[in-house]
Amino acid sequence: MTDIEIARSIKMRRITEIGEEIGIREDNLEPYGHYMAKIPLDIMRKEGKRGKLILVTAITATKAGIGKTTVSVGLALGLNRIGKKAIVALREPSLGPCFGMKGGAAGGGYAQVVPMEKINLHFTGDFHAVTSAHNMIAAMLDNYIYQHRDGGCALKQVLWKRVLDVNDRSLRNIITGLGNTTDGIPAQAGFDITPASEIMAILCLASDLDDMRRRIGNILLGYTAEGMPFTVDNLGITGAVVALLIDAIKPNLVQTTEGTPAIIHGGPFANIAHGCNSVIATQTALALADYVVTEAGFGADLGAEKFYDIKCRKSGLQPSLTILVATLNGLKMHGGTELARIKEPDSEGVRKGLANLDRHIANIQSFGQRVVVCFNRFASDTEDEISIVREHCEAMGVDFAINNAYNEGGEGAAELAHTVVRNIEEKESEQLRYAYSDDMPLAEKVITVAKKIYGAGNVTFSGKAMKQFANAERLGFGHFPVCIAKTQYSFSQDQKAYGAPSGFDFDIKDVVINAGAEMIVAIAGSIIRMPGLPKEPQALHIDVIDGEIEGLS
Numbered sequence: 303m304t305d306i307e308i309a310r311s312i313k314m315r316r317i318t319e320i321g322e323e324i325g326i327r328e329d330n331l332e333p334y335g336h337y338m339a340k341i342p343l344d345i346m347r348k349e350g351k352r353g354k355l356i357l358v359t360a361i362t363a364t365k366a367g368i369g370k371t372t373v374s375v376g377l378a379l380g381l382n383r384i385g386k387k388a389i390v391a392l393r394e395p396s397l398g399p400c401f402g403m404k405g406g407a408a409g410g411g412y413a414q415v416v417p418m419e420k421i422n423l424h425f426t427g428d429f430h431a432v433t434s435a436h437n438m439i440a441a442m443l444d445n446y447i448y449q450h451r452d453g454g455c456a457l458k459q460v461l462w463k464r465v466l467d468v469n470d471r472s473l474r475n476i477i478t479g480l481g482n483t484t485d486g487i488p489a490q491a492g493f494d495i496t497p498a499s500e501i502m503a504i505l506c507l508a509s510d511l512d513d514m515r516r517r518i519g520n521i522l523l524g525y526t527a528e529g530m531p532f533t534v535d536n537l538g539i540t541g542a543v544v545a546l547l548i549d550a551i552k553p554n555l556v557q558t559t560e561g562t563p564a565i566i567h568g569g570p571f572a573n574i575a576h577g578c579n580s581v582i583a584t585q586t587a588l589a590l591a592d593y594v595v596t597e598a599g600f601g602a603d604l605g606a607e608k609f610y611d612i613k614c615r616k617s618g619l620q621p622s623l624t625i626l627v628a629t630l631n632g633l634k635m636h637g638g639t640e641l642a643r644i645k646e647p648d649s650e651g652v653r654k655g656l657a658n659l660d661r662h663i664a665n666i667q668s669f670g671q672r673v674v675v676c677f678n679r680f681a682s683d684t685e686d687e688i689s690i691v692r693e694h695c696e697a698m699g700v701d702f703a704i705n706n707a708y709n710e711g712g713e714g715a716a717e718l719a720h721t722v723v724r725n726i727e728e729k730e731s732e733q734l735r736y737a738y739s740d741d742m743p744l745a746e747k748v749i750t751v752a753k754k755i756y757g758a759g760n761v762t763f764s765g766k767a768m769k770q771f772a773n774a775e776r777l778g779f780g781h782f783p784v785c786i787a788k789t790q791y792s793f794s795q796d797q798k799a800y801g802a803p804s805g806f807d808f809d810i811k812d813v814v815i816n817a818g819a820e821m822i823v824a825i826a827g828s829i830i831r832m833p834g835l836p837k838e839p840q841a842l843h844i845d846v847i848d849g850e851i852e853g854l855s
Contacts (some may be wrong), residue, residue, distance in 0.1 A: 305410050306854050308559070309418035311853060324389065324563050326589040331555065334426045337417050340552040341565070343510060346586040351391075353588045354622040354726055358597040358667070358676075359606035361658050362800075363790045366631035366644050367467030369410065369678040369708070373627045374597045375558055375717075376413035376707025377676075377722065380715030381593050382562045386723065389591040390415070390558065393579045393599070394429060394569040395422045396497050398855045400854065401841040402469040408853075411708030413715070415556050415564045419851045428505075429467050429496055429569065431550035435543050438499045439462045442539050443523055444478070448486055448840060457532055460489070460524040461815070467496035474593050494831040497571045501543075503819035505551060506568035506580040508614055514551055515544050520778075521818035531777055533817070553583035563590075572599025573790040574831045576608040578819065581617045593723075600790040602626060602662040608757050610669045611736050612783045612821055622730040623722060624671040627705075628659055628691065630683050636800045645682040651689050657802040659691075661793065665755050670732035674725055676699045676718055679708075701725060740781045744771045747784045748810060748824045756793045757804035767824065770813035772824055779815060788826040795827030 303311070317339045318328045325348075332340035358374045374390055381388035392415065395407035400422050408418045415421055424430065440462055447456060467471065473493035479486030496502060500521060508514035519535035526532055533539050553567035567583035570576050577599030587594040598605025606624065614620065630652060631644045635654030639648045659675070666673050675695045677688060688704070695702035703721040706714030738750045745763060752758040763771070774780060789795040794806045814823040825831075844853035 304855065305414065305419060306852065308411060309408075309414050310850070312416055312559050313559060316418055317555060317557070319668050320557050320561070320563050321555060324591070326555075332552070337556065338420065338426060339555045340426060340549060341555050341586055343552060343582065346589050347584055348589040350589070352578070353591045353594045354730075355584070355588060355619060356595045356722060357606065357609060357621045357624045358592060358595060358627060359602040359609075359624060359662075360600070360627040361632055361662055362601040362603065362636065362792060364632045364635040364800075365641060366635050368627055368629055368632050370597055370627050370822035371407060372413045372708050373625070373676055373678050373705050374408045374595050375409040375564070376705050376712070376715035377414060377625070377718055378562060378564070378595045378730045379413060379558055379560050379623070379707055379712030380719030381595070381722070382560070383712035383716055384719050384723070386593050386719070387591050388593040388595060389565060389577055389587040391565045391583050391587040391594055391596040392569075393597070394425055394554075394566050396429065396495065396569055396571070397423070397467045398469040398495050398497070401844065402833065402839050403836045412559050413707035414559050415566060416559060417556070419854060421556060421566065422854050423851075424760045425566075426549075428550040428554070428567070431547055432499055432501045432505060433465055433467055433496045434497070435546040436465045436499045437547065439521070439523070439537070439539065439543060442457065442537055444486055446537060450815070451487060456527065456781050457524040457527070458527045463491060464493045465496045465499045465816060466493050469495065469833040469835045471832065474830065474832045475724060492832070495571075497569050498574045498831040500816045500819050501547070502568065502570050503575055503821070504815060505547065505614065506576070506578060507819055508551065509581060509617065511551060513545070515540060517818040517820065518543050519818075522815050531817070551582065553580060553586050564831055572605040572608060572824050574667070574787045574829065575823075576612045576785050577605040578613045584619060585617070602666055603755055603793055604788070604790060606666060607737065607751065608785060610686065610734055611738070611751075612785060615675060615736055615783055615818065616736055620731075620734060621671060622726045623674060624666050624731070625674050625676045625722070626659070626662055626666060627676045627680050629680060630687050630691070631680060633659065633691065636802075647684050649687060649690060652687050655801065656691070656694050658800070660698070661757065661802045663698065668735065668754070669737070670735045672729065672731045674703060674724055676720055677702060677704045679704055679706045680725050726807045744774060744780055744782070744784060744822055748786060751784065751786055756808065757802065757806070758808035759805035761808045763810045763812070764812065767810045767813045769814060771822075774813070774815050776816075777817070779817060779822065782820050782822050785816075785821045785823045786826055787823055787829045787831065789829055795829070
């Protein structure tokens with residue numbers, strides 16, 4: 303059966319039952335139908351023992367697939383299957399990839415979160431709220447400029463773009479305000495995709511409603527003629543923006559294919575943003591379960607680094623363990639096997655691809671984390687090739703476990719669950735060691751990540767990027783962490799440089815100051831913050847037949 307057929311075959315439990323099971327009374331939930339609900343913010347402050355946090359990350363992404371979300375859901379199923387109280391805390395899917403290249407993002411097979419169609423599409427409206435809040439700021443800013451065009455209050459530079467949760471390359475660079483003089487002032491503008499919005503980052507990094515308000519007010523929109531920062535607070539609409547996000551800030555409760563709790567909230571991408579679900583959702587889960595499984599987007603060089611250096615640094619979260627997901631297909635691609643032959647046995651390709659696995663292990667361990675390698679099994683995998691990976695991990699002193707939750711649900715993840723629990727009980731990860739210190743200059747922070755985590759040789763910065771670094775430090779933002787936007791398909795900025803490249807040139811072409819999210823986004827190489835559509839978008843395969851959505855995967 304397809305993922306959507308499996309999801310549809312599941313008999314879901316009422317969301318009030320799921321809530322009661324983890325200690326949330328029915329009158330504390332805000333239901334969105336029978337199977338989804340919003341959780342009030344005060345639940346995360348629930349007193350008592352806090353759960354153990356487990357991060358799921360992966361080797362470098364490939365077009366052959368890795369299955370990190372499937373592993374995350376599967377591990378939660380496996381932990382509950384062996385008698386542990388576990389919750390999986392995930393990001394929300396974006397409509398862009400759902401209708402573009404990637405498809406859905408709710409797990410797969412018998413390790414999914416449900417109702418799959420609703421989660422993958424409009425869900426509880428959080429993405430729409432972020433889009434609306436972001437674009438209202440843009441509209442209010444344009445109106446401010448228009449209304450003050452003759453009053454000496456014009457801005458010297460405008461930094462704020464618009465966003466939309468679709469893949470649309472034609473919107474990357476546009477001209478607004480064409481037509482009559484009453485239609486606005488002509489200006490060069492553009493769109494990013496909603497997951498790249500600073501509002502999304504703020505939603506995911508805020509500790510509570512007051513913190514979100516503070517951060518939104520601090521968003522840097524541009525500079526005045528005197529070179530002074532112009533913020534949302536200066537625009538006078540902070541309260542209006544918060545009003546649009548009053549429900550979106552609350553995390554969402556759903557369930558897995560086996561009726562266990564899942565909290566899904568926020569959705570920044572890891573290649574162009576910080577790639578983690580919300581701090582509020584993670585803290586809420588930790589207040590309700592003994593074990594919390596969360597994930598960070600794409601490979602560990604992107605998602606895990608940002609999870610540690612941005613999310614954990616800002617929130618005080620401390621993972622007890624990090625799981626590194628690997629697949630034979632992924633290792634083969636990093637070992638030079640052609641995509642067309644990826645399902646054929648290729649022991650040499652697997653061995654060569656282990657260099658990518660090794661660098662990720664070393665990187666994760668450099669943060670003080672204990673690592674377990676999770677082998678996400680596919681139907682075409684051979685025992686001989688699996689043994690190569692197992693023996694390699696054993697030689698490195700890293701535990702190895704197979705995940706077969708896609709086919710078997712929680713039972714297929716029981717081995718992984720036992721391995722995780724044993725590792726945490728034997729010796730949890732050390733106190734996090736960040737890749738750089740807060741007081742390091744911003745450019746030096748980028749250089750440190752590029753060389754220490756990616757393996758870069760020479761790191762260069764455009765004049766535009768250096769000017770933005772200088773502006774950030776002048777405005778008192780030099781202590782912010784850096785969020786590097788780069789391709790997810792390689793350690794380098796070249797998406798075709800598979801394996802574990804080193805000594806390469808790494809170029810920062812632009813820098814975005816996220817004064818509200820309190821991070822500095824450094825844009826590497828040709829990475830873009832508004833994806834385009836492939837030649838054959840997933841939308842071509844999505845339809846409604848006999849009242850049921852088909853084609854989501």
